[in-house]
Amino acid sequence: MQTSRFNSGPNPNPNSHLTAKERTTLSFPARILLNENRLTGEVLDFGCGFGSDVKLLREKGIPIEGYDRHYFPDYPQKRFDTILCFYVLNVLLPEEQAAVLIELSRLVKPTGRVYIAVRRDLQYEGFRTHRLHQQKTYQCNVVLKSKTIFRNQNCEMYEYRHFNQLSRPENPDCPFCYPEPERELIAESATVYAMYDKFPVSEGHALVIPKRHTADYFDLSFREQSACLFMLNKVKEIVAERYRPDGFNVGINIGEKAGQTIPHVHLHLIPRYAGDVDEARGGVRGVVPSNRSY
Secondary structure, three states: OOOOOOOOOOOOOOOHHHHOOOOOOOOHHHHHHHHOOOOOOOEEEEOOOOOHHHHHHHHOOOOEEEEEOOOEOOOOOOOEEEEEEEOOHHHOOHHHHHHHHHHHHHHEEEEEEEEEEEEOOOOOOEEEEOOOOOOEEEEOOOOOOOEEEEEOOOEEEEEEOOHHHOOOOOOOOOOOOOOOOOOOEEEEOOOEEEEEOOOOOOOOOEEEEEOOOOOOHHHOOHHHHHHHHHHHHHHHHHHHHHHOOOEEEEEEOOOHHHOOOOOOOOEEEEEEOOOOOOOOOOHHHHHOHHHOOO
16 A cells, blocks of 8 residues: 655645644534444544544444544555545645645545545634644635535535546536546546556556546646646656656647547656667657657
8 A cells, every 4th residue: 555645845834733632522523424324334534633533433333543644643554435534624735735635535445435524714814823832833714626515604524535436417428527437546636636548558557637628738727737737746656656667758639630539638647668669769759750769
């Protein structure tokens, strides 16, 4: 199983763990899910803080594990039927939020569910001095596109499922709007997902696909393009660890004359291996074979 890459690089938000609270009773989101019998199968509390919900749910017979990169840093080594993520995203920067959503998508089983609780009572966004710890901590409002299962003035709870397990009314003939339920999703964020190519050029050939249906990469917003590149970096790490290639080609076909066959944006990440072609020189220049060598 993978290890977390959430800690890689300098951390501009090092004190997010200081927002964790000690509790002697179940959190409000945990009580709702327990009462609605949504805590099914093997359960993970991702970003569990001091582990209060984990301890209390175990006492109620729920098979649950906890992970928190500060307090319980042993990264999970399997996938789970149900994952809880309570009030984590509110204290993270946008790029950290995206990284957590990708982690959650990889840790949940293909037909599992993730329940994400976010605060709805924040009056101030940004860095501020924590009253108890007197350190700078960050907070922000978070809105996701997943299904809302509960909301009041203080809290909203979302249910996330893998993109290829959902039904949607739009673009029913597009294979990237409706990827087959049995296909393996490599990872997913709020606006982008990745899966292995159905007809791979090489072992580990992956596709990065924005969820919004549009044919031209240049019609994506800057935010959507950034999300694609963020996902591309994550998928490269995953593919590199799994397949150990010697290099990569990255490409986007835009328009029929450029070889695009499905009118929905997708980025190709193609692992390359020593000896997979007689002459690798030129790389993506080979789209025009006569100009490959120079």
